[in-house]
Amino acid sequence: MSAPLRLSAACLSLAIFAGLVSPAHADTYERVLNGTFDSTKSPWWSSSNTPSRVESGRLCADIPAGTADPWDAMIGQNYIPLEAGQPYTLRFTASATRDVAIRTSLQLAEPPHTSTIAERVALTGETRSFEFTGTSSVDTRHAQLSFQTGGATEPYTLCVDDVSLTGGVIPPGGGRDFGSPVRVNQHGYAASGPKRASIVNSSAEPVRWSVRDEGGDVVAKGHTRVRGDDAMSGDHVHIADFSELRERGRGYTLSVGSEVSAPFDILANPYDRLRRDALAYFYHNRSGVPIEAKYVGEDYARPAGHVGVAPNTGDTEVPCLPGSCDYALDVRGGWYDAGDHGKYVVNGALAAWQLMDLYERSMRNGDFEGVRDGLLRIPERRNRVPDVLDEARWEVEFLLRMQVPEGKPLAGMAHHKIHDAAWTPHPMLPHQDPQPRYLHPPSTAATLNLAAAGAQCARIWRFWDRAFAKRCRTAAETAWKAAIKHPDRYAPEKSVGGGPYDDTDVSDEFSWAAAELYATTGKWRYLRFIDSELTKDGFFWKETGGLADLTIVRLPRRFPRWYYHAARERVIAVADEYVHDLRSQGYPNPSMPEDGTYAWGSNSATTTSMVIMATAYDVSHKRVYRDAVLESMDYLLGRNAMNQSFISGYGERSSHNQHHRHWAHQIDPSLPSPPRGAMAGGPNSGLQDPMAQQNLRGCAPATCYIDDIGSWSTNEVAINWNSSLAWVAAFVDSL
Numbered sequence: 001m002s003a004p005l006r007l008s009a010a011c012l013s014l015a016i017f018a019g020l021v022s023p024a025h026a027d028t029y030e031r032v033l034n035g036t037f038d039s040t041k042s043p044w045w046s047s048s049n050t051p052s053r054v055e056s057g058r059l060c061a062d063i064p065a066g067t068a069d070p071w072d073a074m075i076g077q078n079y080i081p082l083e084a085g086q087p088y089t090l091r092f093t094a095s096a097t098r099d100v101a102i103r104t105s106l107q108l109a110e111p112p113h114t115s116t117i118a119e120r121v122a123l124t125g126e127t128r129s130f131e132f133t134g135t136s137s138v139d140t141r142h143a144q145l146s147f148q149t150g151g152a153t154e155p156y157t158l159c160v161d162d163v164s165l166t167g168g169v170i171p172p173g174g175g176r177d178f179g180s181p182v183r184v185n186q187h188g189y190a191a192s193g194p195k196r197a198s199i200v201n202s203s204a205e206p207v208r209w210s211v212r213d214e215g216g217d218v219v220a221k222g223h224t225r226v227r228g229d230d231a232m233s234g235d236h237v238h239i240a241d242f243s244e245l246r247e248r249g250r251g252y253t254l255s256v257g258s259e260v261s262a263p264f265d266i267l268a269n270p271y272d273r274l275r276r277d278a279l280a281y282f283y284h285n286r287s288g289v290p291i292e293a294k295y296v297g298e299d300y301a302r303p304a305g306h307v308g309v310a311p312n313t314g315d316t317e318v319p320c321l322p323g324s325c326d327y328a329l330d331v332r333g334g335w336y337d338a339g340d341h342g343k344y345v346v347n348g349a350l351a352a353w354q355l356m357d358l359y360e361r362s363m364r365n366g367d368f369e370g371v372r373d374g375l376l377r378i379p380e381r382r383n384r385v386p387d388v389l390d391e392a393r394w395e396v397e398f399l400l401r402m403q404v405p406e407g408k409p410l411a412g413m414a415h416h417k418i419h420d421a422a423w424t425p426h427p428m429l430p431h432q433d434p435q436p437r438y439l440h441p442p443s444t445a446a447t448l449n450l451a452a453a454g455a456q457c458a459r460i461w462r463f464w465d466r467a468f469a470k471r472c473r474t475a476a477e478t479a480w481k482a483a484i485k486h487p488d489r490y491a492p493e494k495s496v497g498g499g500p501y502d503d504t505d506v507s508d509e510f511s512w513a514a515a516e517l518y519a520t521t522g523k524w525r526y527l528r529f530i531d532s533e534l535t536k537d538g539f540f541w542k543e544t545g546g547l548a549d550l551t552i553v554r555l556p557r558r559f560p561r562w563y564y565h566a567a568r569e570r571v572i573a574v575a576d577e578y579v580h581d582l583r584s585q586g587y588p589n590p591s592m593p594e595d596g597t598y599a600w601g602s603n604s605a606t607t608t609s610m611v612i613m614a615t616a617y618d619v620s621h622k623r624v625y626r627d628a629v630l631e632s633m634d635y636l637l638g639r640n641a642m643n644q645s646f647i648s649g650y651g652e653r654s655s656h657n658q659h660h661r662h663w664a665h666q667i668d669p670s671l672p673s674p675p676r677g678a679m680a681g682g683p684n685s686g687l688q689d690p691m692a693q694q695n696l697r698g699c700a701p702a703t704c705y706i707d708d709i710g711s712w713s714t715n716e717v718a719i720n721w722n723s724s725l726a727w728v729a730a731f732v733d734s735l
């Protein structure tokens with residue numbers, strides 16, 4: 001539970017006390033999502049021994065016999081917000097196919113499981129209505145409403161409907177506190193770079209600003225520029241520009257009237273540590289190897305996950321999804337994708353590619369830090385290979401294991417993914433995961449992404465380990481042939497226990513893989529498949545076409561001259577659009593989706609746009625691109641509509657409750673928070689999880705974010721997001 005919510009709850013209670021807000025209407029705030037089961041049961045869940053479904057507009061569950069405690073068989077809903085001191089009323093209808101007594105409970109989902117309502121409910125075959133009340137003694141967003149049926153002597157079916165919980169005075173989506181309206185890069189500005197702030201202020205005229213140093217002396221002052229109404233946030237924004245201030249120091253603040261920003265530094269090189277922290281993310285999330293205290297510290301050390309040691313069932317001999325093939329593969333290693341323990345070839349290949357691309361960019365631009373052996377605290381440190389390549393190889397080795405072996409059906413294709421049969425609860429360390437894990441059928445997209453990353457690996461590793469380079473090249477060319485033979489194997493959209501990474505248009509993957517294969521082999525047969533162009537849509541795991549242009553401009557001598565010139569022009573044209581969008585918004589985000597909404601992982605749309613602007617800088621040396629990348633860092637680090645730094649450990653108000661199964665300090669104090677340098681997914685207009693639905697209703701796109709472990713659709717971390725963060729952190733550090 002974060003301090004801002006507690007504060008605002010207290011403020012509201014005070015307001016009620018003072019007669020400012022009538023508590024009468026509070027009773028109307030509905031706290032249950034989908035209590036009527038009109039079509040779906042989401043976000044209701046049931047225990048794995050208690051299958052449930054929607055039946056005639058009710059939620060029905062098959063209750064097993066022979067369990068012991070009430071909570072051994074439940075249906076329920078999580079992430080219900082409760083306010084301390086407020087009364088709540090629970091109503092529902094229910095029936096059962098036997099005469100039974102069950103329990104209904106409204107309580108904290110995590111220890112100490114403080115309960116607000118706990119009642120015995122006697123059920124018969126006839127549908128009856130129930131009503132219970134209770135007063136919450138806690139402020140939380142983590143209450144759980146459940147129907148607990150364990151201890152039955154005979155099996156039966158339970159059905160519930162019209163479940164409603166009303167109460168509380170904070171309206172859904174209300175009570176949010178973004179702190180100071182003066183928004184800065186809370187970490188720090190580069191002394192030689194642009195230094196601007198965004199200020200929420202209703203004035204139509206410029207207002208005065210001043211910067212104070214740590215000792216309180218005014219060191220710069222001026223008037224704002226009125227940027228005006230900002231569509232994505234709904235804020236009326238002014239810009240303060242203090243770029244002329246170059247004096248290095250810590251603890252500066254910017255004031256407008258009585259409003260003061262979070263403190264910030266001005267440093268010669270503010271991003272040297274972020275470059276390493278953003279990359280360290282990957283070792284932390286390695287599968288198949290113990291994470292050792294000597295590299296990460298005691299708090300983050302943990303046993304190896306998924307090396308065939310019970311209760312793990314993977315990943316040393318993982319069978320195919322039942323009915324899809326008859327073999328098992330050793331697919332140990334790689335990185336866990338995100339807050340979950342799945343490993344997905346489409347996304348893994350993109351993330352590994354970005355680390356290898358970072359290496360190639362560093363080589364080409366003389367950024368020695370980027371290719372340094374000893375940069376990171378990882379087991380391969382000082383093995384005479386750049387650490388960023390060691391880290392990427394950890395993933396590439398896994399990708400190679402996902403390829404269907406010779407002699408099997410679909411040989412040469414890559415299995416789309418491997419993950420748990422069912423979603424595991426939080427918290428859960430990788431070595432504790434008891435779920436069966438399966439290989440999912442090969443897909444063309446995964447196969448082509450393996451071909452792309454494999455070809456890049458072959459090119460790069462020739463200088464470091466010829467045998468490995470050769471393995472990569474063979475895998476890549478084999479994958480390409482298999483994809484040509486099976487060009488339309490698409491992963492399904494529906495997915496349980498892991499993400500889908502579904503994609504039914506793989507023309508962009510063909511083009512990207514062809515560019516990589518051509519760059520590595522020089523074989524003309526690949527050239528004609530390069531038919532994608534970088535557009536303002538940039539790139540992400542589903543849209544990889546634009547990456548072909550990045551590869552071409554990174555490796556000009558490996559492509560026909562006219563390819564390079566055309567790609568360079570496109571990179572610059574797209575970067576110009578990003579610079580334009582960054583400058584026209586109240587907050588410096590190069591990503592400004594045309595449909596006016598932010599998508600899942602919007603912060604990675606920011607970082608990938610930054611990669612493209614940085615590439616434009618590399619090919620043009622025009623300062624405008626470099627400055628735009630630096631200013632985009634401001635957005636990520638607090639100069640945004642929520643006064644929120646999205647990178648853990650960086651800035652006064654930085655995300656620290658990201659959705660992750662063992663960086664779960666928020667729900668289990670014995671576990672750590674995310675380490676420094678983990679980027680949250682960011683604002684997502686889609687509100688695709690109950691935490692977001694409960695707390696962000698009506699949010700302006702740029703504010704659809706909540707720093708709570710429950711919000712996987714706004715606050716997860718992921719390898720493809722941190723790989724682009726690592727890329728841009730290295731870029732800004734190299735300037």
Ligand code: 9MR
Nearest residue numbers: 337338340498499500501600601716718
């Ligand atoms: O990043 C993915 C995003 O583009 C999709 O909209 C979303 C839903 O399919 O999935 C995101 O990826 C998640 C993956 O499916 C499972 N692991 C966590 C990933 C990050 O949230």
